[in-house]
Amino acid sequence: MTETMKRIALARRPVGAPSNEDFRLEEAPIPTPGDGEVLVRVHYMSLDPYMRGRMDDAKSYATPVPLGGTMEGGAVGEVIASNDPGFQPGDFAFGMFGWATHGVQPAKMIRKLEPSHGPITAALGVLGMPGFTGWYGLTQFGQPKAGETVVVAAATGPVGSMVGQIAKARGCHVVGVAGGADKCAMARETFGFDICLNHHDYADAAAMRAALAEACPKGVDIYFENVAGKVLEGVMPLMNVGGRIPVCGMISWYNAGALGANAGGEKDNLPKLWRTILVNRLHVHGFIISDHWADYPRFLAEVGPMVAAGQVKFVEDIAEGLENAPQAFMGLLVGRNKGKQIVKVI
């Protein structure tokens, strides 16, 4: 009897917010690793906002998931078979195994986990792609200086909480935005944000702007962009001369379609934004973290010890069971998670 694995396939391309019908739980034979390949039994998989983009077939920085293909994503698990001398059964590794109980990858495409880096789930969040995204964007493109003001939304997520904690460690005034009073309390109490605003309290960009203006009496030097929408429109007029905007995401617009159709927003918001970039001499840098893996060791060297020492905190929100991944992912896109969204697969 062939052993089988489970996987979640893309059944349909969503229009707007994904729904259950867009995903399909399937069984398949466990693949056999070829030369130089490794078979991993997944313990935990990551859910991240970028996956929404992979469900569309619009041109983007990465190839879309094909219809019927396994949903993409990072995961950690135990090596159960290896045709590469660098990996032995029993090793734990991170790789792009997708939404599945098992995965095969070339050895050079996966990374062995070091026990000194904390629980294996850390490789999906605080010390993985999201944490690295926050650290890299803030330090490389944000260039924070002591006394400056930093604004970041999704403040309790793995990107925002890294941005906030590194900015605090560098002496900045740090203002977060999050969806809910409980998340705002977490941002302040767990992650050390000076102020956190609950965006549900502000109906539109104008209201968001007034609250941000009060929270940022010296204006905003760095706006770390991961949500867009009313937070972007609210913060732009508050940017100081010479301000920096690293752009790593815009989750509030993802469900609005690949080109942000029906995203709404204020009238003539493009001319307003463009004028602010000119008048306040802003520096806006789009970045995709996969371009920058060469800097990952530098990140681990700086932030790994901070995590180990408890100076950088992390919070994980763990859903149980591969079959619940679609529901957890839909929740992530509307902010139902508290902290890094992970799915326990085994």
Place this chain on the structure above:
Amino acid sequence: MTETMKRIALARRPVGAPSNEDFRLEEAPIPTPGDGEVLVRVHYMSLDPYMRGRMDDAKSYATPVPLGGTMEGGAVGEVIASNDPGFQPGDFAFGMFGWATHGVQPAKMIRKLEPSHGPITAALGVLGMPGFTGWYGLTQFGQPKAGETVVVAAATGPVGSMVGQIAKARGCHVVGVAGGADKCAMARETFGFDICLNHHDYADAAAMRAALAEACPKGVDIYFENVAGKVLEGVMPLMNVGGRIPVCGMISWYNAGALGANAGGEKDNLPKLWRTILVNRLHVHGFIISDHWADYPRFLAEVGPMVAAGQVKFVEDIAEGLENAPQAFMGLLVGRNKGKQIVKVI
């Protein structure tokens, strides 16, 4: 009998496009220079798009012209009285003398003109603020490399023509946009653009985009932004990964009001632009050239000899008489000038 001068005052703040009633020609006594000050008889004054912003009282990077105040601007003329040892009557100097026949400035705020730098009008255009703007933005923020594609609008203006010529000198494929077949011919024949598109031929951003796509078969690496509007919306989807956008102006929106109200444009153009910045990892840099005068000697050292040798060309459009400055300025804002707009005052 006191000698009098003429000046043009801001009579009213325009709503939308300026009209004659927004300006007032006045006589006033010729001012007397104080300690360390210099009195200049203006020969030529500059007209530049940024002056439209000074007519509004919206917060910007510079103080608005007060109602009743002299319209601001750079000018060149002859020193007729000096209380500073650095200037003698008969010297020619550049300074912010405004729209006026005479002006007094502190000696440290004006610059003596070197005869080796060509005609004195060059200090207003090709070797003045506009030329420096094009050179600085292109080289500092655009970072052109041989073989890359550069797009710039207002291609026959003093900024655009500098961008195009420096980009050509560095081995780029250079595509201009200008308003009229005659200007496009000038861009190609005088300034050496590879291609120039007449934006009157394209009704909207989609048509502009199709033409730009054909003119830029390898995509666009640098979009030098000085006009915004449909050129911006047309070029954004064509930007290559890692592209750069220096932003020094947005003339097509200036008459639309300080916040670009009623600027129109495509539906949901802000989400589209923001998504392109992310997906294509663009670097957008707003800049105001007055922040960068420390680099002006470097510009003069590089471009001065190129102008003297005829490698960098310039075209001037000279209106006669201070009283015609408002009309020439209104024409500039809608692109009626061909080349650098100057007013001969004496």
